[in-house]
Amino acid sequence: MSVRKREWITASGDKKSGWVADYRDVKGTRRLKTFDKKKDADSFAVTAGVEVREGVHVADSASVTVSTAASFWVVTGKVSGLERSTIAQRQRHIDHHIEPLIGQTLLSHLNVPGIRSFEDRLRSEGRSAAMVKKVLVSLGGILADAQERGLATRNPVRDMRRNRNGKERQAEKRQKRKLRVGVDIPTREEAKAMIAAANGRWRPFVITLIFTGMRSSELRGLRWEDLSVEKREINVTQRADEFNEIGRPKSESGERSIPVPPIVINTLKEWRLACPRRATPEMDADGKPVKELHYVFPNGKGHIESYSNIVKRGLQPLQIEAGITKPKLDKGGTPIRDKDGNQVMSAKYNGLHAFRHFFASWLINSKSDGGLGLLPKTVQERMGHSSIIQTMDTYGHLFPRGDDADELATAEAAMLK
Incomplete structure (x- = not known):
């Protein structure tokens, strides 16, 4: 693993420079990754070196997008004999929530802050708390399947859930309203x-x-x-x-x-x-x-x-x-009346x-x-x-x-x- 400075001339004649992390992955394939700043290249070199030694590193060029990993996850479910309705639910989560927001993101670029940002965006765009939770479970399943295929080194969804302390779990529990007779229960x-x-x-x-x-x-x-x-x-x-x-x-x-x-x-x-x-x-x-x-x-x-x-x-x-x-009620919450005003x-x-x-x-x-x-x-x-x-x-x-x-x-x- 080495970090060195690289300089080159663009097609338009401009002089450019950057810092290159040069290393071999777990399969012995030579990999190069370029950064604008030396500190970023050094940080990557340290992390990648540990991952290569542990046999879990996946280079960006060997990674796949969330969308591709999601399609593999659906196939896994079909091969495992999951019910058609379960497969359909997985596909709905992918099509309506995951694909539009992070479908083109490489798995190697996903981390806990990124997942948290994805969770916040789901909420801000009107998804219910229950739906956000279900979508995150599906995303966690996609990443777990990708790990088994050697396409991802970590599962930031599970890391995020593991890091949440008891107070946050209690806060989530408090948000769940108790069922009320005459409102939720006949x-x-x-x-x-x-x-x-x-x-x-x-x-x-x-x-x-x-x-x-x-x-x-x-x-x-x-x-x-x-x-x-x-x-x-x-x-x-x-x-x-x-x-x-x-x-x-x-x-x-x-x-x-x-x-x-x-x-x-x-x-x-x-x-x-x-x-x-x-x-x-x-x-x-x-x-x-x-x-x-x-x-x-x-x-x-x-x-x-x-x-x-x-x-x-x-x-x-x-x-x-x-x-x-x-x-x-109509969409605005106003009571609907018939032509006679009833x-x-x-x-x-x-x-x-x-x-x-x-x-x-x-x-x-x-x-x-x-x-x-x-x-x-x-x-x-x-x-x-x-x-x-x-x-x-x-x-x-x-x-x-x-x-x-x-x-x-x-x-x-x-x-x-």
């Missing part, structure tokens, strides 16, 4: 109103959603063979992704058995008689396709129902019919996840409040959470406390007696 009265308003194909769906808390993908992939009438439980063994493709639940704990009350069993037994059946390749004696029961909540042809249809044709109209609404109302809860939250609150609430009063570990199992930490981080504030006013008064009287 109230018991709203759940009852939904059940009362539901009819036809949406009644069994809504009742199952409210009393099992299953994820939308799990409900869409639910088969009749997963329902045990004798044991009065539903076995979650598979789910349908955004492309209507069947796969395993999100995690090992996602495979679970959920005990259900009589209203679910009785409603599904009635629905089974009217449930659309899908045609099989077999033909009956009259030459017509054989129809068979398969999915519990299919579309009209007996196949997997799309999430958008469930929300737009079922959940949102039902809420409006049940009076579970909020004012509809305020236009929209469904209060946008997706199915709010009713999954309701199920969790029903499991947690004491029996005197109309709930089951279950322990946190049991709630985790029923929800299919991968860890008790996830359960407590999301719903811990809903669990009854043992230091309410009456108990405190009793303890005080006993202590001072």
Whole structure:
């Protein structure tokens, strides 16, 4: 490794000079890197010398752009057999967030300050905190894959996360607002109103959603063979992704058995008689396709129902019919009114996840409040959470406390007696 001054004459006749770091990389290939200032060349020489000795150095000329590394990462996911929806999510993060901002940056030029600047820019351009976090996870995955391919020496995303102290993590945690009943979680009265308003194909769906808390993908992939009438439980063994493709639940704990009350069993037994059946390749004696029961909540042809249809044709109209609404606002936040000046109302809860939250609150609430009063570990199992930490981080504030006013008064009287 050496640093020397270099002088040359440009095509226009101008005299130029610079400082060259001359070294051999881990493969023994000679590399030259030019700098305007000697101190920059010396600094690079020291760093590169250490990296070469440790066998992790990648020269700029041997490096690739973030965009190229991202394409390799997507290929890795496909070869590993990741679900199509997971691959699609990776590609969206690349196309909409990573490629436009740092796609042409060489991996060898990425460092912690650069990643922090990228994070700040994501926020300043309007990405939500949740989206920023997801994009950084994807970028970290891209760099990890590049490291395994020998295209990068370090992963500054992981370095940045490792350097953040406990106070910063606590600050991030404080920014996450607690779920509130009546805002994020439907109230018991709203759940009852939904059940009362539901009819036809949406009644069994809504009742199952409210009393099992299953994820939308799990409900869409639910088969009749997963329902045990004798044991009065539903076995979650598979789910349908955004492309209507069947796969395993999100995690090992996602495979679970959920005990259900009589209203679910009785409603599904009635629905089974009217449930659309899908045609099989077999033909009956009259030459017509054989129809068979398969999915519990299919579309009209007996196949997997799309999430958008469930929300737009079922959940949102039902809420409006049940009076579970909020004012509809335009992009500027101003209430929208119809031609007669009446305020236009929209469904209060946008997706199915709010009713999954309701199920969790029903499991947690004491029996005197109309709930089951279950322990946190049991709630985790029923929800299919991968860890008790996830359960407590999301719903811990809903669990009854043992230091309410009456108990405190009793303890005080006993202590001072």
